[in-house]
Every structure is written in C-alpha cells, then in structure tokens.
Amino acid sequence: MSDRQNSTRKTRSDKERNRTHILEVAEQFFGEQGVDGPMQAIAKRAGLGPGTLYRHFPTREALLVALLEARWNELEARRQAIEERGSDSVAALKAWLEALHEFVTAFDGLPAPLREASMDNTSPLTITCEDLVATTGHFLAAAQRDGRAHPWVGARELFLSVLATVWVTGAALADQASGQALQALLRFGWETPLPDTDAPPADRRPRPDLDPPT
Amino acid sequence: MSDRQNSTRKTRSDKERNRTHILEVAEQFFGEQGVDGPMQAIAKRAGLGPGTLYRHFPTREALLVALLEARWNELEARRQAIEERGSDSVAALKAWLEALHEFVTAFDGLPAPLREASMDNTSPLTITCEDLVATTGHFLAAAQRDGRAHPWVGARELFLSVLATVWVTGAALADQASGQALQALLRFGWETPLPDTDAPPADRRPRPDLDPPT
DNA sequence: GCACAAATGGAGGTTATGTCCGCATGGGAC
DNA sequence: GTCCCATGCGGACATAACCTCCATTTGTGC
Known part of the structure; x- marks a missing residue:
C-alpha cells in the first residue's frame, strides 16, 4: 500500500482522501443498516457519485x-x-x-x-x-x-x-x-464431558454415528 | 378452502386452474433455483402475467x-x-x-x-x-x-x-x-452424556455458565 | 347468446446494481 | 505562476427485479 506510481506521476491526493472518507461513511452506514444496505446510499452520504464508489471498491x-x-x-x-x-x-x-x-x-x-x-x-x-x-x-x-x-x-x-x-x-x-x-x-x-473421573480423558464416547450420506 | 362464493356467483374455474399451475411451476422453479429466484420467472414460465401471479400469491x-x-x-x-x-x-x-x-x-x-x-x-x-x-x-x-x-x-x-x-x-x-x-x-x-453409570441420570452438569449479556 | 362480475396481463413506477465516458482537477514542468 | 494532461470524478444510462393499477378479456348464470 501507498506505493507511489513508479512510472511518471504521484497518485492524486483526492483519491486517498475519498477512499478513507468512503470507509468512514461505510463503517457508519453498515453499522446502522447492515451490510445489505444499498451501495448508492453510501455514495450519496459520502457526497460522491456511484462511479467513484465502485472505482474504489468494485464490489460490496x-x-x-x-x-x-x-x-x-x-x-x-x-x-x-x-x-x-x-x-x-x-x-x-x-x-x-x-x-x-x-x-x-x-x-x-x-x-x-x-x-x-x-x-x-x-x-x-x-x-x-x-x-x-x-x-x-x-x-x-x-x-x-x-x-x-x-x-x-x-x-x-x-x-x-x-x-x-x-x-x-x-x-x-x-x-x-x-x-x-x-x-x-x-x-x-x-467440550469433553469430565476430567472428574480418572478414566481415559478424551473420547469417552466414539465419534457419534453419522447417518450415511443418503 | 374451496368454499364457494356464497353471495352470487361461483368462483371462476380458470382461477383455480391457474393457481394450481402456478404452484406446480413454482415447486419446480424453487427446486431448481432456490426460493430467491425472481418471481417474474415463475410467472413467465407459467405463461402468466406478473399481475396474475401476485393476485394469487401477494408475496413470495x-x-x-x-x-x-x-x-x-x-x-x-x-x-x-x-x-x-x-x-x-x-x-x-x-x-x-x-x-x-x-x-x-x-x-x-x-x-x-x-x-x-x-x-x-x-x-x-x-x-x-x-x-x-x-x-x-x-x-x-x-x-x-x-x-x-x-x-x-x-x-x-x-x-x-x-x-x-x-x-x-x-x-x-x-x-x-x-x-x-x-x-x-x-x-x-x-444429548445427555451417559446412562452407563448408575449415577443420577439427567443433569450431571449444571446449566453451563452463560456470560452476562455484555 | 347476452350481460356482467371476476380474473387476466402487461405497461409502468420504483429501487437497486454496475458501467461508461465527457469533464474537472490536481501534479509537475518550466 | 501558469499551463498541460493524466488521473480521477460524477452522473447518466443500461439492466434487472419488484409490485401495482387498470383496460381488456373471459367464464358464469340467465
């Protein structure tokens, strides 16, 4: 992260600013509405267009x-x-x-x-x-x-x-x-039942019988 | 169910026919695609308009x-x-x-x-x-x-x-x-551990400690 | 057949997703 | 400081799903 563009130019400052702002807004939004809330709403609340949101985070x-x-x-x-x-x-x-x-x-x-x-x-x-x-x-x-x-x-x-x-x-x-x-x-x-008897500690019972995969 | 209209007219025959047809189609469709599949598709597959589907079953x-x-x-x-x-x-x-x-x-x-x-x-x-x-x-x-x-x-x-x-x-x-x-x-x-000792049968252990509701 | 209540179907308003491209804006050269 | 242009922005748009409304069709009783 934060590796600058090795070719010609430094990455624009507003990019990083927007990114963190989106994260702040999304944190709050997901906290309120759950992770299924509309992505639009996050963009809107952050004062950004949907395109910008998806540019930074292509998927939910x-x-x-x-x-x-x-x-x-x-x-x-x-x-x-x-x-x-x-x-x-x-x-x-x-x-x-x-x-x-x-x-x-x-x-x-x-x-x-x-x-x-x-x-x-x-x-x-x-x-x-x-x-x-x-x-x-x-x-x-x-x-x-x-x-x-x-x-x-x-x-x-x-x-x-x-x-x-x-x-x-x-x-x-x-x-x-x-x-x-x-x-x-x-x-x-x-959890294994009890170490309060001095019987063999672990599997006092075998693996429970699993029904055959029908 | 199947109680006829007591006022004036018998309920139309195509209604019941459509209803059962929708059910047949939906049964198959949900079986294939799961219950989250688009309602539209059921209507379409049944050869009906979405309105008819929703008239019979107002919600998924x-x-x-x-x-x-x-x-x-x-x-x-x-x-x-x-x-x-x-x-x-x-x-x-x-x-x-x-x-x-x-x-x-x-x-x-x-x-x-x-x-x-x-x-x-x-x-x-x-x-x-x-x-x-x-x-x-x-x-x-x-x-x-x-x-x-x-x-x-x-x-x-x-x-x-x-x-x-x-x-x-x-x-x-x-x-x-x-x-x-x-x-x-x-x-x-x-399941309760074991009836293979003749100790008191049920709760050999007390209700497990539940953490206080934070 | 005729009249009419009942049922149909699809057009359309709404909300969400994700993409695309003209535009503005910040960085660097001078 | 100012000018250029790559970079990133923003919202219009294409797509898809939901659900509703109402003009039209269709089955029933006479």
Whole structure:
C-alpha cells in the first residue's frame, strides 16, 4: 500500500482522501443498516457519485474487506492476549470463540458474505475466513491435545457454527436468550464431558454415528 | 378452502386452474433455483402475467406457504410414524430432527424466510414455524423427562439450530461433511452424556455458565 | 347468446446494481 | 505562476427485479 506510481506521476491526493472518507461513511452506514444496505446510499452520504464508489471498491465485498481489516487487527491483538494469558486450553478456545463471535457481530448481516466466502474461494473475503479457521484450529488443537475437546470436531465446523449462531439470532436483532442457549448447546457439543473421573480423558464416547450420506 | 362464493356467483374455474399451475411451476422453479429466484420467472414460465401471479400469491412468502403445505402434511405423517413406532425418546427426537432437517432442505434458501418468520410474527410462515417448534418441544420434553436431554435446552433453540445447520451448509450446495459434523456437534450438545453409570441420570452438569449479556 | 362480475396481463413506477465516458482537477514542468 | 494532461470524478444510462393499477378479456348464470 501507498506505493507511489513508479512510472511518471504521484497518485492524486483526492483519491486517498475519498477512499478513507468512503470507509468512514461505510463503517457508519453498515453499522446502522447492515451490510445489505444499498451501495448508492453510501455514495450519496459520502457526497460522491456511484462511479467513484465502485472505482474504489468494485464490489460490496471489497468494501467489506477494507472495513474488516481494521477490526481484524483488533482480533489479532485479542488472539495474542489470549495466548499470552496462558490459561487452560478450553478457556482459551472459549475466549477465542467469543472474540470471533463479536467480530462476526460487527455488522448486521455479516455472516452471509462470510459463509459465502468460506465456500466459494473466489471472494476477496476468502483469505480472511481461512485465517480465522486456521486460528480456530490452533486453539482447538490445543484443547484436543489436552483431551478437553472431542477429537472428531474440526476447526471449520467450529467456525461455521459461530457464523450460524450469529446468523440465526439475527445479529443482535432478536432474542439474546436463544443466542446464548445456542452457544451453550454448541459448547456442550465440542467440550469433553469430565476430567472428574480418572478414566481415559478424551473420547469417552466414539465419534457419534453419522447417518450415511443418503 | 374451496368454499364457494356464497353471495352470487361461483368462483371462476380458470382461477383455480391457474393457481394450481402456478404452484406446480413454482415447486419446480424453487427446486431448481432456490426460493430467491425472481418471481417474474415463475410467472413467465407459467405463461402468466406478473399481475396474475401476485393476485394469487401477494408475496413470495405466501407462495412458499402454499408450497410447503403439501410437504407439511408429509412431515406430519412422519411425526405420527415416529410416535407410533414407540422407540426410545432420544431416538424419536433424533428422527424428528432429521425429518425437520429434510423439510427445511426442501428448497435452497429456505432457512432464511423461516428464520425471519420465527422472529417477526408478521409472516404467513409464522404459524408453520410455531407448529414445528411445538412438535420439537413435544419430542424434546419426552427426552428430557427420561433424563436423556439437557433440561436447559429449549425447543426453539433446537429448531433454530436445524435452520442454522441447513443455512450454513448452503442447503446441500456445499460440503456434506461439515454439515454432518455440525449436526453431530449439536446432538452432543443436547444429548445427555451417559446412562452407563448408575449415577443420577439427567443433569450431571449444571446449566453451563452463560456470560452476562455484555 | 347476452350481460356482467371476476380474473387476466402487461405497461409502468420504483429501487437497486454496475458501467461508461465527457469533464474537472490536481501534479509537475518550466 | 501558469499551463498541460493524466488521473480521477460524477452522473447518466443500461439492466434487472419488484409490485401495482387498470383496460381488456373471459367464464358464469340467465
């Protein structure tokens, strides 16, 4: 970023100015209306033509990527904090999932494009998603090594479960209670029952019987 | 339904004919394109003007309700079959959740309107959703009475978790594996660990600590 | 057949998306 | 300072979808 035009001219100053202004406006707008709000409205609120908006961010997703970048740094900091705290692996995983949850709750309607991105591989958001899955996998693996998480659970599933939880509760629109209960439900899903007997720690139960793929 | 005009005239025959034709076309169309496909296309494929389509089904949701009605009967039959089978409560709940899963997978994109409906209370789909939640609650309660499901789990959450699972896996578009793993994750969430010790059966663990509502 | 209520169909208002191109504006040479 | 021109701007426009309204057609009862 900020690499100047190596050929002849410096990039015009108004360009960068407009870019950041768009980002400010979009941040506010998405915060109010959710990520599905009309792009037009952002351009209008920024006092720019639609052409300019699309020149800077050719798709809604591109705009989202730029907006999430700032928050991504914050999330990364939180990840480090969790790791340096050196708490037990389950607490760490829980903390990370909560951080992830908050990240996905940043804007209303965010889960949908993230889900899309984690499937399609063609979206600019894909890399972000894969990073998030990777970090989730990092914490999950630690918990599994300690025998505190079922070994058959995957990082991708946990990530998707966070998306699903946020999606289903409508990003804070709807009842908090269901959201929390769902989170608890999922936690009970991955967490291993009890280290309070001295039986073999991890998989006291085998992988649950999955129905054949019909 | 099919109550004739009590005032003066019988309802015109072409009306009912068009209605059923629209339903046939819509069933196929939604099956192919998902429930978000353009309404126009349905009208066109049925050889009708958009006005006629909207006269019969004023909203996309109204059309969905009519389409789901047939499948709802099927689901109801399945419910009865499960109950008459008289299997154990956990198996019954599992079977019901699977039936529900298939119901929600009927059309691509179905989870979204159902979620909407189960929140808004203004949608024509709302009643359907509430019926589904009620039945889920029926099977869940039985399992809880047997101490085979965590007592703090609610019917609504289970229903929403089915919606969420289907949503996140993109209604059979995406990887089956993640979908099944998620289902397993959730099942581990609600199912009570083990009747293989003769300890008090149900809540071996208290309701998990929910974080205070921030 | 005839009259008329009922139903049709498509034209059209509205809102959103994304592109294209004439125009203005900022950067650099002098 | 001023002039040139590449760079970026802005909004008009092409496209697509939604949904409504009303002139026209069509089926029903007599």
